[in-house]
Amino acid sequence: MKRKITQEEIEKDNLIKIVALIGTILFIGIFVINVKADTITHKFKSPSFNGIGTSSHYLTIENQQYTRKLTIKEEIKALQEEIEREKENSTLARFLRNLESRVYAELSRQLVNNLFGETPSNSGTITLEGNTIEYTSDGVTLTLKITESDGTITEITIPIGTFLF
Numbered sequence: 526m527k528r529k530i531t532q533e534e535i536e537k538d539n540l541i542k543i544v545a546l547i548g549t550i551l552f553i554g555i556f557v558i559n560v561k562a563d564t565i566t567h568k569f570k571s572p573s574f575n576g577i578g579t580s581s582h583y584l585t586i587e588n589q590q591y592t593r594k595l596t597i598k599e600e601i602k603a604l605q606e607e608i609e610r611e612k613e614n615s616t617l618a619r620f621l622r623n624l625e626s627r628v629y630a631e632l633s634r635q636l637v638n639n640l641f642g643e644t645p646s647n648s649g650t651i652t653l654e655g656n657t658i659e660y661t662s663d664g665v666t667l668t669l670k671i672t673e674s675d676g677t678i679t680e681i682t683i684p685i686g687t688f689l690f
Contacts (some may be wrong), residue, residue: 636660640667 544686572582610676632653639646640660655674660667662685669681 539598541552563674572578632651636651645662649659651658657672659670659672661670663666665685666684667679667685669683671679673679
């Protein structure tokens with residue numbers, strides 16, 4: 526059963542072939558226009574090699590190095606300060622500060638008792654950490670003479686009868 530091909534079918538088939546050929550030619554033509562060949566040239570992106578913007582590049586590198594060094598110094602300083610704080614807040618350091626405070630309080634109490642107690646003494650000397658404290662009383666005024674370890678002398682005069690709270 527062969528079918529007879531009509532003239533109309535042949536023309537239709539030729540028309541489809543022509544349209545497909547024209548479409549292929551247009552596609553290839555558009556593709557060829559967009560494809561352009563050029564020589565491949567290598568350009569360095571780093572300003573150290575190509576010289577464009579070199580000074581700002583070097584300045585940026587210098588700033589980064591300086592900032593890095595400064596950060597390291599600050600970290601070292603912070604660690605040293607932290608170690609120092611830990612030493613100052615150790616149990617032994619707190620104990621020594623507390624003991625020193627109590628010893629000074631006791632010395633102060635004894636000095637006040639010697640100066641103003643029931644049987645006050647008219648003079649006396651105390652040596653404390655290289656400093657000498659001399660006191661004398663004439664019944665009206667109390668004179669404290671403090672001689673520091675470097676030889677500096679401070680003299681304080683306190684009136685006894687008018688010194689009330």
